[in-house]
Amino acid sequence: MNSFTIRAARPHADETTALLDWSVGHLDELERWAIRRQVPVPGPILAGIRRRYAEDGGRAPEPVPPVWDREPDSVPAGQVPEAALLAALERDLLLYAASLAEGRIDDLTVTTVPGVPAAFYAPQSRRLFLPDWLAEAVSGRLFAPTALFPEPPSATVSWLFFQSLVLTPPSLPSGPAAHVLGIRESD
Amino acid sequence: MSRNIRVDVAVVGDGLIGMSTALHLRRRYLSVAVIGGTTQGRASTAAAGMLTPACEYDPWMPQEFYELLREGLDYYPPFLSAFGFTPESVGFRSTDFTLLDLVERPDSLQSRTEWMDKYGIENRWLSPAEVCDAEPHLSPRTFRGAIRIKDEAVVNPRALLQAMTEWASAEECPVLVGGLTGVDDEHGRLRLTTGEGDTVIADQVVIAAGSWSGQVGRAFGLDIPVCPVKGQIVRLAGPPGLLRSVAFMPSGGCGSIVSRSPGEYIVGTSEEYLRPETDNTAGVVGTILSRLCAVVPEAAEWRIEEMWSGFRPMTSDELPILARADDPRIVVATGHHRNGVLLTAVTGRLVAALIDDEAPGLSLDRFRYGRPLRPHTRFATKY
Ligand SMILES: Cc1cc2nc3c(=O)[nH]c(=O)nc-3n(C[C@H](O)[C@H](O)[C@H](O)COP(=O)(O)OP(=O)(O)OC[C@H]3O[C@@H](n4cnc5c(N)ncnc54)[C@H](O)[C@@H]3O)c2cc1C
Numbered sequence: 001m002n003s004f005t006i007r008a009a010r011p012h013a014d015e016t017t018a019l020l021d022w023s024v025g026h027l028d029e030l031e032r033w034a035i036r037r038q039v040p041v042p043g044p045i046l047a048g049i050r051r052r053y054a055e056d057g058g059r060a061p062e063p064v065p066p067v068w069d070r071e072p073d074s075v076p077a078g079q080v081p082e083a084a085l086l087a088a089l090e091r092d093l094l095l096y097a098a099s100l101a102e103g104r105i106d107d108l109t110v111t112t113v114p115g116v117p118a119a120f121y122a123p124q125s126r127r128l129f130l131p132d133w134l135a136e137a138v139s140g141r142l143f144a145p146t147a148l149f150p151e152p153p154s155a156t157v158s159w160l161f162f163q164s165l166v167l168t169p170p171s172l173p174s175g176p177a178a179h180v181l182g183i184r185e186s187d
Numbered sequence: 188m189s190r191n192i193r194v195d196v197a198v199v200g201d202g203l204i205g206m207s208t209a210l211h212l213r214r215r216y217l218s219v220a221v222i223g224g225t226t227q228g229r230a231s232t233a234a235a236g237m238l239t240p241a242c243e244y245d246p247w248m249p250q251e252f253y254e255l256l257r258e259g260l261d262y263y264p265p266f267l268s269a270f271g272f273t274p275e276s277v278g279f280r281s282t283d284f285t286l287l288d289l290v291e292r293p294d295s296l297q298s299r300t301e302w303m304d305k306y307g308i309e310n311r312w313l314s315p316a317e318v319c320d321a322e323p324h325l326s327p328r329t330f331r332g333a334i335r336i337k338d339e340a341v342v343n344p345r346a347l348l349q350a351m352t353e354w355a356s357a358e359e360c361p362v363l364v365g366g367l368t369g370v371d372d373e374h375g376r377l378r379l380t381t382g383e384g385d386t387v388i389a390d391q392v393v394i395a396a397g398s399w400s401g402q403v404g405r406a407f408g409l410d411i412p413v414c415p416v417k418g419q420i421v422r423l424a425g426p427p428g429l430l431r432s433v434a435f436m437p438s439g440g441c442g443s444i445v446s447r448s449p450g451e452y453i454v455g456t457s458e459e460y461l462r463p464e465t466d467n468t469a470g471v472v473g474t475i476l477s478r479l480c481a482v483v484p485e486a487a488e489w490r491i492e493e494m495w496s497g498f499r500p501m502t503s504d505e506l507p508i509l510a511r512a513d514d515p516r517i518v519v520a521t522g523h524h525r526n527g528v529l530l531t532a533v534t535g536r537l538v539a540a541l542i543d544d545e546a547p548g549l550s551l552d553r554f555r556y557g558r559p560l561r562p563h564t565r566f567a568t569k570y
Pocket of ligand 1: 199200201202203204205222223224225226228229230231232233234235236237238365366367368395396397398399403416417418419420455456496497498499500520521522523524525526527528529530
């Protein structure tokens, strides 16, 4: 029987800075990420990243060593304000525990970070960074009701991890975690 | 004036799956009524009409699914002749498929020939030069080679749906409009009410309402977990005969260029999980057209005639549901996702057998109602 555990960690100010730096260096992937997932990144966050991209031509300082690779000060997931979301994420990722175990992932430390544009995954430390505005808006439905589909099907929240952008060095392309880990979300 | 109809079987859904089911039931001398809903977003009139087990099957799927797809293709010619549809009238023709190994994909497709060989699919890997010989209008700048698959087919799904609907009317199988709005029990039978105020009392019911099957199922107290996967298509007019096969482009939402009739090109598509509106969008149409113009440079001069979208009904394991439900009066036939046109004829045959309590002749265990399915996931849009 495979297991899967989620822990929480509080954010550090330098993590926000580092994630914004990374975003400047991967603006194309970031824009694509948001559009294709219908994720409404708050205008000021995106505008700030675009402005920096325009100013320094997409070159952002490379953090050495990357702040997201350090050991987090984790706390039990039930002790943070987003405990309900983390419980849902743990429940939904447990459905994929066998595939995750193949990629040697049986735990994840989640940090909710203010002011960042997307969900990010640091494979080294198995840390998932979620934007605070996204964590507040995650729905258990696939989409909002429309006249044609008034009763949208329910959906897992596992995409927050599977589709998080993998934090690669600025020179390397990124991709969603499921793709990088070779996990089929629908199997 | 509202109608009150008593039948052996009511079919809920007037797309290809519902109509094929109705036709096969009628051929068994059962009385049948079809209840249809909105034409907006209907998959059956949006589809490209490719009948291609080789391009659509993926080895992560169970072998039973390949067998179902294969039977779907093999059964088309006898199905058409059994119901008196000439191949020309429904745009059915046998054709090769060219599965392009596009350079825009990071990984090559060449290894796919291994499982195709294992499944006995007649195929051949073509080098870029061989692709140019086979398809002189395709630009080798866009591909590393291709797999040429022999003898699959295409059909015009709009023409087929129309032919089936006309057949049903001629054979006293009413097609009611207005959608199913209510379900009641009537002395062991099911009483269905439509939005137009018609009533159908039936011994058995087939739910074949495509992406709306979840909603329809709830009216019967059933859980039919399908979600709508939107796909956009563009129809263009250009010189006839530029392609000798169907060009299948497994990138993004798995696009294709299908010559539907001489000079009429159907080009697609996307897989959109989060946008339940029937519109066409700049990102998808732009990408479809720029890929088309890269692969077939002359297409830059083709005229855009029309564009549309529709919703494929998908389960979370991407397999259909073809089975009796917990309520033994109800058979579910949905979840055909990308292959509902290919599976139209065979689904009708299998469901008619289930209704008559006959062995369907194919293993349907993988497609049973109530199998464990994960909730849907918010996949990114592919195009
Ligand atoms: C862009 C696109 C391209 C495709 N290309 C191909 C292809 O090349 N080859 C292939 O094999 N497949 C293809 N498909 C898939 C195929 O079209 C579908 O799998 C198939 O058409 C599903 O048929 P259906 O009858 O189940 O659903 P639909 O065609 O969607 O029909 C469902 C019907 O249910 C009716 N309904 C809804 N609500 C109610 C209600 N309350 N009461 C009664 N009726 C109701 C609707 O009016 C509708 O007519 C494609 C799909 C799309 C969208």
